[in-house]
Amino acid sequence: MAQYSQTQFDASFGALSDATRRGVLEQLGRADASITALAERFHMTLTGMKKHVGVLERAGFVSTEKVGRVRTCKLGLRGLEEEAAWIERYRQLWAERFDELDLVVEELKQKEKANGRKKRK
Numbered sequence: 001m002a003q004y005s006q007t008q009f010d011a012s013f014g015a016l017s018d019a020t021r022r023g024v025l026e027q028l029g030r031a032d033a034s035i036t037a038l039a040e041r042f043h044m045t046l047t048g049m050k051k052h053v054g055v056l057e058r059a060g061f062v063s064t065e066k067v068g069r070v071r072t073c074k075l076g077l078r079g080l081e082e083e084a085a086w087i088e089r090y091r092q093l094w095a096e097r098f099d100e101l102d103l104v105v106e107e108l109k110q111k112e113k114a115n116g117r118k119k120r121k
């Protein structure tokens with residue numbers, strides 16, 4: 001089993017848990033943007049947007065660069081490969097459990113049909 005950094009996962013999933021931060025990532029996927037432009041786009045204060053960008057930056061999803069008075073944000077170099085692998089492992093686990101449950105339900109239906117036929121005779 002792969003070992004995952006719990007601290008990194010907490011930062012990643014914490015960053016992705018907020019709709020605004022997911023929106024910021026989506027926006028930055030289209031084009032780099034200043035914190036001011038992001039704040040306007042999401043109808044927020046500069047302080048509020050700086051906090052969101054800080055969370056994304058600590059998770060490694062965003063990097064910022066200050067040129068003069070403008071802080072520009074762009075997608076960071078870090079992807080979601082480890083998180084996707086972790087999610088996939090649990091998706092497979094649940095899929096297997098549901099497949100087993102389907103078999104049990106089908107078996108019960110067959111028994112119910114068989115018992116119904118016996119009672120009618």
